[in-house]
Amino acid sequence: MTMNLKTLALSITLGASALALSACGGDKNTNASSADTTTQTAESADKLTTKFVTVGTGGASGPYNIIGTALTDHYAKLFGVNAKTQTTGASVENLNLLAQKKLEMAFVMSDALSDAVNGQNSFNAKVDSVSQVASLYPNYVQIVASGASGIKSIEDLRGKRVAVGAQGSGVEVATRALLEGFGITYNDIKVDYLGYAEAADSLKSGKLDAAFLTSGLPNSSLMELEQGFDLQIVSVPSDKLSEIAKTKTFFIPMDIPAGTYNNDAAVPTAAILNALVVRSDMSDDDVYKLTKAFFENLDSLKNAHQAAADISVENAQNGLVAPLHPGAKRYYDEVAAK
Incomplete structure (x- = not known):
């Protein structure tokens, strides 16, 4: 009886070792290992088409950067993407970076956004590659x-x-x-x-x-x-x-x-009013998921900075300056239908 227990223990140990070796050596591609980690990070969320969500903010001490940092933390955890903020000179620079495809998303002020879509003042030509996700806090x-x-x-x-x-x-x-x-x-x-x-x-x-x-x-x-x-x-x-x-x-x-x-x-x-904007060429499905995650984690954003307390899904389509992205519209239509 003692010998059988020892044999059983040995079998379990060998089996576990074989499994570990198989997991470590079965695929020599390091990207596959990284993908497994990403899957675990985003185990309960749908993946995005894009692998990057870089959000243009503003000065390090401003609400854009504080709220944006909290938002990208959620995006990274939910979707397993490389989500981060980029500290910039804020609105005008963010809109130019979006046009240059160096950002996926940005916080901007409606005055600068109005100038961009109309091609005036700081913008020599109309910026038609930007779409709005939401109107935010004032x-x-x-x-x-x-x-x-x-x-x-x-x-x-x-x-x-x-x-x-x-x-x-x-x-x-x-x-x-x-x-x-x-x-x-x-x-x-x-x-x-x-x-x-x-x-x-x-x-x-x-x-x-x-x-x-x-x-x-x-x-x-x-x-x-x-x-x-x-x-x-x-x-x-x-x-x-x-x-x-x-x-x-x-x-x-x-x-x-x-x-x-x-x-x-x-x-x-x-x-x-502030605005959350994205590149117009982002997929409808990605923007739908990003918009949904933004509003479903609004309480956490409010904890990051109290300015976010003035953001609501009910007012998100008020005072739009740029065209509403179809992905964001899909989310609002879904909310309205509930």
């Missing part, structure tokens, strides 16, 4: 100044050193458009092309008088800046904005709520 134009600058209104910006956003960003597009609505050009101010973090640092060090930071609320760079700094928020009067919006239709009136940056009262300003 970006608030946050015009901030140091208390020492004496700036109380947009008209007070004349002659001052002002950060207008990173060059090639939707922030800069919005800044230029808003200033023009007040009869102010870049010739009337001292322009610095700076992103969120750089603008906040320059305000703190006294190198700037004011800055435009157009993003979801709150902006983390401003949250850091307000600690020990006399931060002033400059309003955009709603009556003047209504006049500007007759030609700059992407502007909508919204308030920066009281307490966002220790402000006692709500501050009226302009807002612009």
Whole structure:
């Protein structure tokens, strides 16, 4: 009886060894091993046709990058693809990279997207290779100044050193458009092309008088800046904005709520909807799956950055600027039919 147990144990050991050898040596192609790992990673999800999902975002501290990083983490786990964010100068650069097929997806502001599909301002020709997946949360134009600058209104910006956003960003597009609505050009101010973090640092060090930071609320760079700094928020009067919006239709009136940056009262300003876009040549099935995964993981994106709290499937087709991708439309039709 003892001998039989030993024999049985030996048989099991040999069998396990043979299985292990077969698994390791049965296929010498390393790509096959990688494919097995991918299958395990995406064991409960459909695969995508594309092997890459590179998402264009913006500055490292901005909501685009924070939300985009959380999103690509989900895409990598769900689909087993090489999903990652690419930090860029934001909207204009993202749209150009999409046109060059260097990105599959991107976060952009609707003002820059409008320019792209119409081939104006920063775009010499129409960008017809971009499709919209969804309208997202609003970006608030946050015009901030140091208390020492004496700036109380947009008209007070004349002659001052002002950060207008990173060059090639939707922030800069919005800044230029808003200033023009007040009869102010870049010739009337001292322009610095700076992103969120750089603008906040320059305000703190006294190198700037004011800055435009157009993003979801709150902006983390401003949250850091307000600690020990006399931060002033400059309003955009709603009556003047209504006049500007007759030609700059992407502007909508919204308030920066009281307490966002220790402000006692709500501050009226302009807002612009953000958009999630993809290359038009991506397959309908892939975009359907990416759209579905985006909304099914929305709670996690909200945890990553509170700006995502203003994203909803119910409002995703409101204020579309570019053509809706058929894959995204398939998802919305499916939701509506439930």
